[in-house]
Amino acid sequence: MPMADTLSPPPTAKQKAIVEAHGISKQFGDLEVLTNIDFSLAPSEVVCVIGPSGSGKSTLLRCLAFLEPYDHGSVYINGKLLGYEDRSGKRVRTSEKRVDEVRAPVGMVFQHFHLWPHRTALENVTEALRLVNGLSRGDAEAEGMAMLEQVGLAERAGHFPESLSGGQKQRVAIARALAMRPRVMFFDEPTSALDPELVGEVLDVMKKLAADGMTMVIVTHEMGFAAKVADRVIFMDQGSVVESSPPATLFRHPKSERLQQFLNTWRERHID
Amino acid sequence: MFEILLNHYPVLLKGLTTTLVVSLSAIALGLVLGVLLAFGLTSQYHLVRWPCGLYRSFWRGTPILLQLLLVYYLLPEIGIEIAPISAAILALTLNTAAFQAEIFRSGISHIPAGQIEAARMAGISAWQTRRRIIMPQVFRLTLPPLTNEIITILKNSSLISVIAVTELMRVSEQIASRTFQPLETYLAAALLYLAVNLVLARISAYLERRMTGGLATE
Ligand SMILES: Nc1ncnc2c1ncn2[C@@H]1O[C@H](COP(=O)(O)OP(=O)(O)OP(=O)(O)O)[C@@H](O)[C@H]1O
Ligand SMILES: [Mg+2]
Numbered sequence: 435m436p437m438a439d440t441l442s443p444p445p446t447a448k449q450k451a452i453v454e455a456h457g458i459s460k461q462f463g464d465l466e467v468l469t470n471i472d473f474s475l476a477p478s479e480v481v482c483v484i485g486p487s488g489s490g491k492s493t494l495l496r497c498l499a500f501l502e503p504y505d506h507g508s509v510y511i512n513g514k515l516l517g518y519e520d521r522s523g524k525r526v527r528t529s530e531k532r533v534d535e536v537r538a539p540v541g542m543v544f545q546h547f548h549l550w551p552h553r554t555a556l557e558n559v560t561e562a563l564r565l566v567n568g569l570s571r572g573d574a575e576a577e578g579m580a581m582l583e584q585v586g587l588a589e590r591a592g593h594f595p596e597s598l599s600g601g602q603k604q605r606v607a608i609a610r611a612l613a614m615r616p617r618v619m620f621f622d623e624p625t626s627a628l629d630p631e632l633v634g635e636v637l638d639v640m641k642k643l644a645a646d647g648m649t650m651v652i653v654t655h656e657m658g659f660a661a662k663v664a665d666r667v668i669f670m671d672q673g674s675v676v677e678s679s680p681p682a683t684l685f686r687h688p689k690s691e692r693l694q695q696f697l698n699t700w701r702e703r704h705i706d
Numbered sequence: 707m708f709e710i711l712l713n714h715y716p717v718l719l720k721g722l723t724t725t726l727v728v729s730l731s732a733i734a735l736g737l738v739l740g741v742l743l744a745f746g747l748t749s750q751y752h753l754v755r756w757p758c759g760l761y762r763s764f765w766r767g768t769p770i771l772l773q774l775l776l777v778y779y780l781l782p783e784i785g786i787e788i789a790p791i792s793a794a795i796l797a798l799t800l801n802t803a804a805f806q807a808e809i810f811r812s813g814i815s816h817i818p819a820g821q822i823e824a825a826r827m828a829g830i831s832a833w834q835t836r837r838r839i840i841m842p843q844v845f846r847l848t849l850p851p852l853t854n855e856i857i858t859i860l861k862n863s864s865l866i867s868v869i870a871v872t873e874l875m876r877v878s879e880q881i882a883s884r885t886f887q888p889l890e891t892y893l894a895a896a897l898l899y900l901a902v903n904l905v906l907a908r909i910s911a912y913l914e915r916r917m918t919g920g921l922a923t924e
Contacts, residue, residue, distance in 0.1 A: 499827065501823050501826070501827070530831070530832055531831070534826070534829050534831070537827070538829055540827070541827065542823075542824070542827040544820055544823070544824065546818075546820055548818065548820035548821045548823065548824040549821075549824075550821055550824070550825075550839055550843075551843070552842050552843050552846070561825075561828070561830070561838065561839075562825075562828035562829055562830050565830050565831075565834050565838065566828065566829040566830055607824070610824070610828065611827070611828070614828055614829060
């Protein structure tokens with residue numbers, strides 16, 4: 435459990451970052467998974483995170499959303515410290531309710547969708563609208579249908595997740611997150627669990643989101659997508675950010691040997 | 707046997723009614739307590755889990771007959787005077803709550819953690835996540851073991867005759883000693899228990915069939 439860490443200064447106001455992390459670290463037992471990571475995300479920025487398996491990409495995303503408590507450092511969402519507060523000079527965990535408040539602007543999409551199987555596609559989208567935003571059934575359904583429309587699934591509204599394809603499930607999951615009007619969306623390998631022919635429909639929805647100005651952090655193995663859509667690509671290895679540049683630079687002129695190696699391996703695997 | 711049923715049906719029915727009232731009350735109250743205990747057993751806090759685990763161990767690990775007698779004799783000791791039937795309901799409730807808690811705990815542990823994270827990320831509170839996301843699925847998942855537990859409680863309710871509650875078992879004993887036809891009488895009682903449990907099993911099977919839509923496949 436975390437430590438009497440001193441609080442880092444709040445983010446500078448010069449460029450209002452939606453998500454900002456200073457020196458975050460995370461350990462699972464003796465295993466150091468994240469080491470002193472700095473991260474900043476400007477409004478409408480699309481950042482793709484790449485790196486070998488086990489490099490800490492998911493853990494970083496989960497720490498930024500406080501699904502995993504980070505051990506050291508600080509994460510700010512819209513300038514508010516996430517997960518901890520300063521109580522008479524000591525850092526303590528905040529209440530779950532406070533965590534909810536601070537991360538309300540964050541929407542999350544998971545590799546394995548995690549739809550609620552006992553709810554229809556529409557109910558998956560309206561659930562939080564009703565429970566959290568207190569919308570009436572009618573208003574929530576109208577809003578939910580608009581969201582499903584946006585991901586091209588209005589005609590599947592009444593279906594249970596079990597009768598949807600993987601690509602459709604992931605699009606419902608995106609609609610579910612969008613319904614809460616997030617200012618930033620986190621995606622953890624949103625297409626890795628999909629059959630190859632279903633990847634495109636999900637990436638198309640994400641491209642549209644990016645074009646509409648959504649701020650996004652996307653952990654992905656889809657290099658083509660990253661090259662086209664990302665404003666910036668972050669390469670992680672062994673719990674650290676090794677490189678962080680616009681995709682043109684990062685893919686064409688990798689500075690570190692580790693990134694060169696990673697890209698070579700990827701090319702070999704994807705040439706045939 | 708049918709003669710016994712015919713000749714003594716008013717008392718038998720009264721006994722059966724008591725059996726049903728006691729069992730079903732205990733099951734309903736035990737369900738509420740069992741759900742809360744299951745939340746306790748799956749709490750992230752050791753200090754909540756630990757006493758709930760202790761409770762479960764005690765009520766699952768001691769004979770139900772002993773529990774009945776303990777509740778019956780303990781309450782007056784601490785100045786609480788309640789009717790035998792209330793003591794019986796209380797004891798059976800406390801007992802079934804432990805078993806139901808374990809059934810629900812197991813059900814809860816089968817809900818993928820990601821579903822709960824998705825709810826939390828949508829801003830749904832931990833409590834509402836339990837109420838709206840977790841428990842509806844848990845009830846569907848655990849319907850078969852839950853039905854077993856209900857039937858067990860109905861059968862175990864025959865033990866409350868020892869604290870002088872005139873339920874079906876005790877009524878049968880009385881009829882048996884009066885008519886000198888123990889075999890016929892007890893067969894008639896068995897038939898009544900069986901009938902009730904068969905009805906329960908049918909209701910459960912019906913519910914299970916109706917609730918297949920949209921269950922966890924992950
Ligand atoms: N809950 C956990 N408990 C213990 N170790 C964990 C846990 N979650 C992740 N790890 C470990 O932390 C390291 C980083 O994991 P992480 O899932 O962040 O990697 P990743 O970059 O997302 O990998 P992948 O590309 O395979 O998804 C791995 O060694 C992993 O085994
Ligand atoms: Mg991962």
